[in-house]
Amino acid sequence: MGAVGSLRASGPDPIPAGQAHGEDALTALLSLVQDDLARCNRTIVARMQSPVELIPQLAAHIVAAGGKRLRPLLTLSCAKLCGYAGGDRHVSLAACVEFIHTATLLHDDVVDDSALRRGLASANAVFGNKASVLVGDFLFARAFELMVEDGSLRVLAILSRAAATIAEGEVLQLVTQNDLSTTEDRYLAVIEGKTAALFAAACQVAGVVADRPEAEEQALARYGHNLGVAFQLVDDALDYAADQAVLGKTVGDDFREGKITLPVLAAYAAGDAAEREFWRRTIEESEQTADDLEHAMRLVEQRGAIGTTIDRAARYAADACAALDVFPDTPIRRALLDAASYTLSRAR
Amino acid sequence: MGAVGSLRASGPDPIPAGQAHGEDALTALLSLVQDDLARCNRTIVARMQSPVELIPQLAAHIVAAGGKRLRPLLTLSCAKLCGYAGGDRHVSLAACVEFIHTATLLHDDVVDDSALRRGLASANAVFGNKASVLVGDFLFARAFELMVEDGSLRVLAILSRAAATIAEGEVLQLVTQNDLSTTEDRYLAVIEGKTAALFAAACQVAGVVADRPEAEEQALARYGHNLGVAFQLVDDALDYAADQAVLGKTVGDDFREGKITLPVLAAYAAGDAAEREFWRRTIEESEQTADDLEHAMRLVEQRGAIGTTIDRAARYAADACAALDVFPDTPIRRALLDAASYTLSRAR
Numbered sequence: 123m124g125a126v127g128s129l130r131a132s133g134p135d136p137i138p139a140g141q142a143h144g145e146d147a148l149t150a151l152l153s154l155v156q157d158d159l160a161r162c163n164r165t166i167v168a169r170m171q172s173p174v175e176l177i178p179q180l181a182a183h184i185v186a187a188g189g190k191r192l193r194p195l196l197t198l199s200c201a202k203l204c205g206y207a208g209g210d211r212h213v214s215l216a217a218c219v220e221f222i223h224t225a226t227l228l229h230d231d232v233v234d235d236s237a238l239r240r241g242l243a244s245a246n247a248v249f250g251n252k253a254s255v256l257v258g259d260f261l262f263a264r265a266f267e268l269m270v271e272d273g274s275l276r277v278l279a280i281l282s283r284a285a286a287t288i289a290e291g292e293v294l295q296l297v298t299q300n301d302l303s304t305t306e307d308r309y310l311a312v313i314e315g316k317t318a319a320l321f322a323a324a325c326q327v328a329g330v331v332a333d334r335p336e337a338e339e340q341a342l343a344r345y346g347h348n349l350g351v352a353f354q355l356v357d358d359a360l361d362y363a364a365d366q367a368v369l370g371k372t373v374g375d376d377f378r379e380g381k382i383t384l385p386v387l388a389a390y391a392a393g394d395a396a397e398r399e400f401w402r403r404t405i406e407e408s409e410q411t412a413d414d415l416e417h418a419m420r421l422v423e424q425r426g427a428i429g430t431t432i433d434r435a436a437r438y439a440a441d442a443c444a445a446l447d448v449f450p451d452t453p454i455r456r457a458l459l460d461a462a463s464y465t466l467s468r469a470r
Numbered sequence: 471m472g473a474v475g476s477l478r479a480s481g482p483d484p485i486p487a488g489q490a491h492g493e494d495a496l497t498a499l500l501s502l503v504q505d506d507l508a509r510c511n512r513t514i515v516a517r518m519q520s521p522v523e524l525i526p527q528l529a530a531h532i533v534a535a536g537g538k539r540l541r542p543l544l545t546l547s548c549a550k551l552c553g554y555a556g557g558d559r560h561v562s563l564a565a566c567v568e569f570i571h572t573a574t575l576l577h578d579d580v581v582d583d584s585a586l587r588r589g590l591a592s593a594n595a596v597f598g599n600k601a602s603v604l605v606g607d608f609l610f611a612r613a614f615e616l617m618v619e620d621g622s623l624r625v626l627a628i629l630s631r632a633a634a635t636i637a638e639g640e641v642l643q644l645v646t647q648n649d650l651s652t653t654e655d656r657y658l659a660v661i662e663g664k665t666a667a668l669f670a671a672a673c674q675v676a677g678v679v680a681d682r683p684e685a686e687e688q689a690l691a692r693y694g695h696n697l698g699v700a701f702q703l704v705d706d707a708l709d710y711a712a713d714q715a716v717l718g719k720t721v722g723d724d725f726r727e728g729k730i731t732l733p734v735l736a737a738y739a740a741g742d743a744a745e746r747e748f749w750r751r752t753i754e755e756s757e758q759t760a761d762d763l764e765h766a767m768r769l770v771e772q773r774g775a776i777g778t779t780i781d782r783a784a785r786y787a788a789d790a791c792a793a794l795d796v797f798p799d800t801p802i803r804r805a806l807l808d809a810a811s812y813t814l815s816r817a818r
Contacts, residue, residue, distance in 0.1 A: 174642045251580050255580050259577060260637035282617075286615055
């Protein structure tokens with residue numbers, strides 16, 4: 123598997139308790155909360171209904187299309203980690219977290235005219251920008267209705283804060299787009315907002331419904347936050363990974379949109395004059411020709427920028443695992459540690 | 471003032487206690503809650519801040535650009551009507567209502583490629599679709615943070631329900647666009663969702679913070695709902711009102727977008743074969759030439775469709791006023807009755 127070698131983090135594996143790698147890493151988690159996840163899926167389908175037919179139609183296109191349900195999975199398994207046995211609150215909140223995630227996906231797909239002209243296709247291409255925005259709004263509102271039904275102001279505080287932070291992260295991403303002078307700190311602020319905030323909230327609310335002490339709630343938030351950063355770093359690396367293209371997955375979306383991610387920042391920082399000129403033209407000026415993506419992927423590879431990004435992700439994943447030290451060693455804790463391996467294994 | 475004659479509702483004025491007409495109709499309300507409104511404006515500016523600079527910049531473009539603050543005005547004056555004197559909760563919730571309204575405005579401005587190609591300009595033309603969507607999301611999330619700080623689950627239930635209903639109304643509007651077979655009931659469902667739901671919630675939450683009995687809370691909701699429908703009907707009439715063009719206001723937005731509103735439905739229903747063909751071409755096929763708007767306005771006028779719409783609005787305004795019967799006759803109640811006149815006076 124030489125093709126994936128470029129994606130392997132250098133140095134020793136920092137994940138302490140990872141038993142399983144690759145797709146297996148999520149299997150343990152999935153099997154431990156299987157029933158809860160099935161109920162969560164039923165809640166999702168039941169609560170995305172509306173007399174306005176386009177809403178469930180469009181929502182189904184993205185919600186029911188599957189996805190890994192990673193965020194609800196976190197809520198459900200953190201609830202199990204906390205020994206929650208008080209009813210179905212974790213199931214409703216897991217659905218709520220997925221609705222918020224889906225709303226942001228729909229809104230993230232909105233494109234400006236310029237992007238459309240560059241020929242970008244996205245989920246909303248089927249239904250149009252406006253429908254995506256409005257159905258996203260519906261799912262977002264529905265998420266809050268689910269929280270209100272749950273009745274915990276603490277849960278509402280955590281998730282409304284997360285929602286605002288997500289929006290801030292997304293706006294910051296828009297602001298940094300096409301700007302190679304973006305600092306790594308600013309890039310981290312983007313992914314902490316757009317991805318890690320909801321991962322953290324998804325885990326933390328489980329501690330709330332299980333009525334665990336503040337320290338455990340914070341540990342769950344820390345686990346989710348670091349896991350989310352690791353997940354996004356790997357995602358950003360995969361967008362420049364040649365072997366992903368081989369596997370039939372999409373690469374180059376970030377490149378085409380001029381998104382500023384760590385692989386680009388690292389390759390740009392390490393590049394010579396000609397390389398920097400290449401990045402300026404393609405990312406800052408958005409002037410791209412057919413061969414540019416392949417060249418970009420080669421530069422990212424040659425400058426070790428994928429390795430840099432994955433190393434960073436591995437450190438966050440290790441921090442995620444460390445946050446779970448306050449919990450006793452149980453199958454669900456081990457499965458959550460494996461989930462941290464999973465975020466990295468996608469790049470192996 | 472012959473030019474505005476076409477907008478006058480036929481029949482006797484159904485508003486019982488309207489003392490003032492035209493712009494004056496809001497003056498009493500504004501002067502009675504002046505201090506609260508000033509505090510609400512300060513809350514709005516304070517709470518739309520974010521370290522991500524584009525957020526307050528873009529929000530200021532639309533929030534601070536003024537507008538009549540009609541919805542927060544309703545929350546503040548309904549709180550006064552209920553004798554609320556328990557603190558600043560009504561001010562925070564008024565700001566929250568305005569944030570939700572602003573978020574929907576920003577999202578309503580999102581256009582699809584086809585609309586852009588037809589040369590529509592909107593607020594988001596300055597910043598782009600995506601920024602409008604994301605800043606709208608931020609304001610929406612911030613609105614929920616304000617509600618969580620308020621701490622009333624009942625308020626949260628009312629406003630999260632309203633938010634979902636608004637989204638449903640907006641999606642339904644999108645679905646009915648360009649479709650002349652839309653029934654009046656369906657059109658009413660659109661405006662009840664996109665406009666009346668937030669008017670109703672803005673009024674109802676005032677009853678909650680003032681801890682008034684359920685009957686009064688429901689009366690406030692009914693006042694707001696009917697006022698909202700009246701307001702939107704008049705708005706839809708004004709879009710085809712020739713004298714508005716004379717006054718320098720925008721007309722024809724709905725026509726250009728192929729939006730289905732009562733003036734169009736009424737003119738289409740009453741039209742002869744040639745007129746129906748005109749409406750089909752312009753509204754259903756979106757094939758419009760430079761002279762078409764003027765012709766549409768003439769048809770709407772000749773077929774009495776403006777009168778039909780305003781008559782309908784007057785009935786809703788009367789129902790709004792009737793809902794306030796449960797409250798004692800005070801200056802604030804009279805000012806709220808005048809506000810119902812105001813919704814109509816915009817068309818006189």
